[in-house]
Amino acid sequence: MKATGIVRRIDDLGRVVVPKEIRRTLRIREGDPLEIFTDKDGSVVLRKYSPIGELSEYAEDFSGAMENAIGRTVVICDKDSVVSASGELKKEYTARPISRQLESAIEGRSLIYKNSREGASCIPIYEGEDVSQMESQVIRPILCEGQVIGAVMVVSKNPEQVLGDVEKKSAEIAAIFLGAQMEQ
Numbered sequence: 001m002k003a004t005g006i007v008r009r010i011d012d013l014g015r016v017v018v019p020k021e022i023r024r025t026l027r028i029r030e031g032d033p034l035e036i037f038t039d040k041d042g043s044v045v046l047r048k049y050s051p052i053g054e055l056s057e058y059a060e061d062f063s064g065a066m067e068n069a070i071g072r073t074v075v076i077c078d079k080d081s082v083v084s085a086s087g088e089l090k091k092e093y094t095a096r097p098i099s100r101q102l103e104s105a106i107e108g109r110s111l112i113y114k115n116s117r118e119g120a121s122c123i124p125i126y127e128g129e130d131v132s133q134m135e136s137q138v139i140r141p142i143l144c145e146g147q148v149i150g151a152v153m154v155v156s157k158n159p160e161q162v163l164g165d166v167e168k169k170s171a172e173i174a175a176i177f178l179g180a181q182m183e184q
Contacts, residue, residue, distance in 0.1 A: 018046070027080055027103075048080065058181070060084040062174065070154070070170050072161065075125060076142075076178070078150040079103060082125065089155060096126035105139060106151040112139040113168060125153065136163040140171040144182040152178065 006019045018028065026048060028034070033049040063074040063086040073087030077098050085093040101123050105112055114120040115136040122134040138154040152174040154167040 056083050059178070060086075062178070066170060066174055070167060072163065072167060073155045073157075074174075075153040075155060076150065076174075077102070077125075077153070079106070079148065083150070087155075089157065093125055099124040099127045099129065102126075102139070102151070106141040106148055109141050109143065109148060111141075111168060111172060113137075113163070114139075115162060117162065125155070133157050135159050135161065138163050138167045138171045140168075140175040142175045142179045142182075144179045149179070149182060151175070 004019070004022065006022070008016050008019070010016050023029070028048055035047045035049040037045050037047075039045050059076045060083075063076050063084045066074045067086035073085065073089040073093075075085045075089075075093050076083050079098075080103075081097045082093045082095060102125055105123050112123070113136075114122045114134075116122065116134065117136075122131040122137045123139065124131050135156045135158060137156070140152050141148050142150040142152060152171045154163055154171050156163050
């Protein structure tokens, strides 16, 4: 664990304020769920809860099956980081925090299609990603009980693999399915 030098007292109702600097760094916003547990050494740990993270093994299998079916790189993320990735770019994306641009894009709640041949620049999946090499991408937010909880993305860096209607519909089906799984 990293020491911050910040000390807070518990109030008479058992509440403690998480400092603004830590909330900003960890992208914790008002209303975000936090998981509370104890560590072996007796520490109390607060961790941002990710509903998609609960399905990480399932998401890994799902992205792998989808990649096998459409032959493209498939990435599934929650609102903070990549939960699973399959395909030729798997190592590049796995377990990376998502970019602020992607976070903002998925909050828009609609399917996004970017194609460099049409002059549209792609959205970086992680901070600092070189999107000049990205040919096209499809991003479909995952909704659960009316809230955005993540996204399904199909990505191509190969000029001969421009994404189209099949990839758009595949991402949409995957996002709807994963959102429905979370509601159960």
